[in-house]
Amino acid sequence: MDIKVLGPGCAKCKATADLISRVADQAGKAVTIEKIEDMRQIVSFGVMTTPAVVVGGKVVHKGSVPSPDQVLGWLA
Amino acid sequence: MSEAVRKDLAEAREVCPTTAQRLLSGGALLVDVREATEVAAVGFAGCDVVTIPLSQFEDRWQDVPRDRDVILACAVGERSLKATYFLMYQGYDRVMNMNPGIARWVQRGFPISGSAEAVAASEAASSCCGGASEPKASACCGGAPASSCC
Incomplete structure (x- = not known):
């Protein structure tokens, strides 16, 4: 599963990527996480508030670090 | 959450404050995306200007007209x-970014409201990540570009 984390490299963006990686490991799910840090690329998803998460080409979350339960929902 | 579609965006058009001043004199609209407290301290003046703070931009972007040239500005040109x-x-095609922002505008002696001394505080507020950033030069959390045409 390909997951994109959109954000300019701030602490919350890093925390989001780390959380997704950790939850995926615990759930035994294989994921590929790509960090998108370029502003133009971030906004190309229609996103203004970061961190944001894109799963399967769809923006599933934006504006905060997601909860572990939210991440599990995306991995299901 | 969102059905947003990814779109390829062209490189944004950027103008320096001097060029912006000329365009504004010719009828362009200035959209100041700084927060209300920053605008109250020091603001753009002498031109047609509206304020839409970046924190409200997703809700209020439709206030921006499509039928005239629009220059977006902030403290340093990142937000x-x-x-x-x-x-x-x-889908707007008549928009451009002022880079640098109000700091250079003040340096050039262009009209302002409020106090020029407040510019430093406005520059310090120029982050999109609530202060928890590890700045990168190309990102919205970065600082002002080192130089520009004006």
Whole structure:
């Protein structure tokens, strides 16, 4: 599963990527996480508030670090 | 959450404060995306200007007219670049970013409201990540570009 984390490299963006990686490991799910840090690329998803998460080409979350339960929902 | 479609965005058009001043004299609209407290301390003046703080931009971007040239501005040109790209995402084709922002505008002696001394505080507020950033030169959390045409 390909997951994109959109954000300019701030602490919350890093925390989001780390959380997704950790939850995926615990759930035994294989994921590929790509960090998108370029502003133009971030906004190309229609996103203004970061961190944001894109799963399967769809923006599933934006504006905060997601909860572990939210991440599990995306991995299901 | 969102059915947003990814769109390829062209490089944003950027103008320096001097060029912006000329365009504004010719009828362009200035959109200041700084927060209300920053605008109250020091603001753009002598031109047609509206304020849409970046924190409200996703809810209020439709207030920006499509039928005239629009220049987006902030303290250093980073937040306004983000807003510029967002308007481009929404299909606007007459938008441009002022880079640098109000700091250089003040240096050039262009009209302002409030106090020129407040510019430093406005520059310090120029982050999109609530202060928890590890700045990168190309990102919205970065600092002001080192130089520009004016």
